[in-house]
Amino acid sequence: MRIALLTGAGMSAESGVPTFRDALTGLWSRFDAERLATPQAFRADPDLVWGWYRWRAAQASRATPHAGHDAIAALERHAHVDVVTQNVDDLHERAGSTRVAHLHGRLLRSRCDDCGTTASPDPILAPYAGGDEGRREAPPACARCGGRFRPDVVWFGEALPESAWNAGVEAVRGCDCVVVVGTSGLVQPAASLPSMARALGKPVLEINPVPSALTPQVDAHWAMPASTGLQRLLDDIAGG
Template sequence: MRIVLLTGAGMSAESGIPTFRDALTGLWARFDPQRLATPEAFDDDPALVWGWYRWRAARARQARPHAGHLGIAALETLGHAVSVVTQNVDDLHERAGSSRVLHLHGRLLASRCAGCGARIDPDPIVAAPPPAGDGAREEPPACAHCDGGRFRPDVVWFGESLPGEAWNAAQEAIVACDLLLVVGTSGLVHPAAALPLHALAQGTPVLEINPERTALSTRADAAWPLPAAAGIERLLARLDASPEADPRTLIGPR
C-alpha cells in the first residue's frame, strides 16, 4: 500500500518539543515567537534571532522519537511505500528510521548563508558549545564564500515560500497514494492544509489522527480522536490483523 503521512506539531509535542505557539520561558519569555520568525526580524537583530534558533535546535536534539515516530517507520518494514510530509522542522522522523521525509517548513538543525546559500560542515547551528541555560544572543557566523553574508536557520519564515522541491514532491506523493494519514496538525497552516483536500477531491481515503477536532474532522473518511502514538499503534494493529484490507475498511467509518 502507498501511504502518505502529513504530520504537524502534535506529532513532535509527544516527544517534548513545544509547539511554535507554546509559551516561551527564560530569556525568550519577553519575545513574540512570530516576531522572531521573519526575514525582517533577522535583518533588524540577527543575534537575537540566531540565538533563539540555536536554543530551539539544542532542545530539539535532546528530544527522542516516540512510539508514533517508530510506528510510522515500521510501516516501511511491513512492505508499504511510505512518504512522510511533515510541517515539523525537527529530525525525529529520520531518527526513528523513516527513509522518505519531505520537510515543508525547512530544517531546524541546519543553516545556510542568507546571501549565497552556502553551507558548511559541521553546521554552526548545532555547533558546540550548546547555548547556555535558556539561551542568549549570539552573532550568526559570517560566510566565507560571499561578501557580508551571515548564516541563518534553514527554516521557512513567515512571508517566505515553501521549498519548491519538497512541495512538488509532496503533491506528487498525494496524487499517487492509496491512503493519507493526517496526524497531529490543526489544518490551519497553508498551503499544507490544502493537501488533505486534494486527496479527498480525487477520492483517496483520508484518516485524521488528532485528539482535538479540526476543520478536517467532519470531512475525512475517518477521524480518530487519539494522540499520534496511540493512533499509529491502532493502525499497525489493524494492518497486522488484516494486512490485505482495503484502506477504507482498514480505517473504518467516520
C-alpha cells in the first residue's frame, strides 16, 4: 500500500508549535504575520524579520513529536508512506519519517538571500547572547558574497520549492489513498492536492477536529485530533 500523508498546522500545534498567526506574542504582538513574512518586509526591516524567525525557530527546536508523528513513522513498517507537509518544523523527521517533502520550506535552516549559500552551524539556531530571546537582531552576513542570511522558508509572493512540489504531486499520483491531517484547506497550491487525488479516483481521508474547506470533498472525515486519528489509522492498517 502507498499512502500520501498531507499535513498542516494542526499537526504541529499538538506539539506546542504555534500556528503561523498565533506566533505573535510579546514584542511581535503588534505586527501582522502576513506583513512579516514577505520579501518586502525583509528588505524594509531585516532585523525585525530575522528576529521574529529566530524566535520561532527556537520555539520549534524545543518542541517534540507527538503520538501522531510517531504513528506516521511507524506506518512505514506497513506501507510506503510519503509525507507532504506545509509545516516548516522538522517534527516528522525527528519522529523517524524518511520521506518528507516540505512545501513551505524549513524554519530551522537559513541561507543567503543573494547567493543561496548556507552555513554550518546554521545561524538561525545560534544561541542567544545572554539568553535573550524574542528581540530584533541583525541577520548575519554571507561569508561568500556579503549578502544577508534569511530563513529558508517560502514567503508570501514566492514560489514553492520545485523539488518539494513535484514530490508532492508524485506522491498523490502514485498513492493508493490520501490522508489529510490538520490543514485548513485554504492555502494554495497545497490545498489543490486533495482535489487532484479525487480527480484521479484516489480515496481521501481527513483527520481534523473541526470541518475544514476540504471536508465537503473528502470520502471520510474523522473529527479528532491528529494524535488520536493517526494512531487509529496505524492500528487499522497494522491490524489489517
